[in-house]
Amino acid sequence: MVPDRRMAPRATLPPHPPTGLLVFQPLKRRHCAECRRGPLSLLVLEDAAPRCLDCADLGHLVFLPRGDTALTRRSREESTLSAVVVRFNRRRSRYERQGVLVEEAALARAEQRCLADAEARRRRRVRDARRRAAQDALFAEAFSAEIRRLFPGCPADRARAIAAHASERGSGRVGRSAAGRALTEGAVTSAVVASVRHLDTPYDRLLMSGVPRHEARRRIAAAVETVLRRWTEAGLGSAG
Known part of the structure; x- marks a missing residue:
C-alpha cells in the first residue's frame, strides 16, 4: 500500500x-x-x-x-x-x-x-532481596569480628553497630569498597576511626559551630588516638 x-x-x-x-x-x-x-x-x-x-x-x-x-x-x-x-x-x-x-x-x-511475568519478577526480586540480606548479615558479622580482632577492647555491641553502619548496601561507605569487602586492616580501621570521631569526640559540634573540617579533625585527633589505644591495649593486657 x-x-x-x-x-x-x-x-x-x-x-x-x-x-x-x-x-x-x-x-x-x-x-x-x-x-x-x-x-x-x-x-x-x-x-x-x-x-x-x-x-x-x-x-x-x-x-x-x-x-x-x-x-x-x-x-x-x-x-x-x-x-x-x-x-x-x-x-x-x-x-x-x-x-x-x-x-x-x-x-x-x-x-x-505479561502479568504472569510481572509476578515471576516480583517473586524473583523477593528471593534476591532475601539472599542479599543474608549475605549482608554474614558480611557484617565478619566485619564486626575483624573489628574485635584489631581492637579487642571495643565493646561487642559497638563493634556490631560500626560494622552494620560501614557495610550498609548502597551507602558508599568504606565497608562497601573493595578494600572493605576484603576486610583489609586499613578499611576496618577507617570505619572504627569514623565511629570514634563522631561518637566519642566533640567533632560534630565543632563542625556545627563553623570550624573547617580539617581543623576540626586536627583538634580531636588526640582524643581519637586515645580511644583507639585503649581498645587496642585491652587485648594486649589480657594476652599478658
Whole structure:
C-alpha cells in the first residue's frame, strides 16, 4: 500500500517500514471512500483511497498504543490478524509508529502473559532481596569480628553497630569498597576511626559551630588516638 500524497507533503515511509498491514492516523479530515463515514481517526489506503477499518475488514481489532514493548510483541504473536498504526511527522518528514491493532482476545492473552511475568519478577526480586540480606548479615558479622580482632577492647555491641553502619548496601561507605569487602586492616580501621570521631569526640559540634573540617579533625585527633589505644591495649593486657 502506498501512502496518499494528499495526507502529507511528499513523504515516504521509513527505510525499514513496519511489517504487516499498515493503518494510518490522518493529519487532515478524511472520509471513507466506500461508506462515506468520517472524519476518520484511523484509515487504510486501498488504491490510494482511504477506507475506514470496517470497510477494510479490520473493524474488529482494538488499538494498543506504543510504549509497552513486551505487551505489543506478545499481542501480535497471539493475534491472527494485526496491523501497525503510523502517523506522519511533518517536522521529521517520516511516518512513525503509534501502536498496533490486534484482536481483543489476543490482547487479553498477552496481558495475562505479561502479568504472569510481572509476578515471576516480583517473586524473583523477593528471593534476591532475601539472599542479599543474608549475605549482608554474614558480611557484617565478619566485619564486626575483624573489628574485635584489631581492637579487642571495643565493646561487642559497638563493634556490631560500626560494622552494620560501614557495610550498609548502597551507602558508599568504606565497608562497601573493595578494600572493605576484603576486610583489609586499613578499611576496618577507617570505619572504627569514623565511629570514634563522631561518637566519642566533640567533632560534630565543632563542625556545627563553623570550624573547617580539617581543623576540626586536627583538634580531636588526640582524643581519637586515645580511644583507639585503649581498645587496642585491652587485648594486649589480657594476652599478658
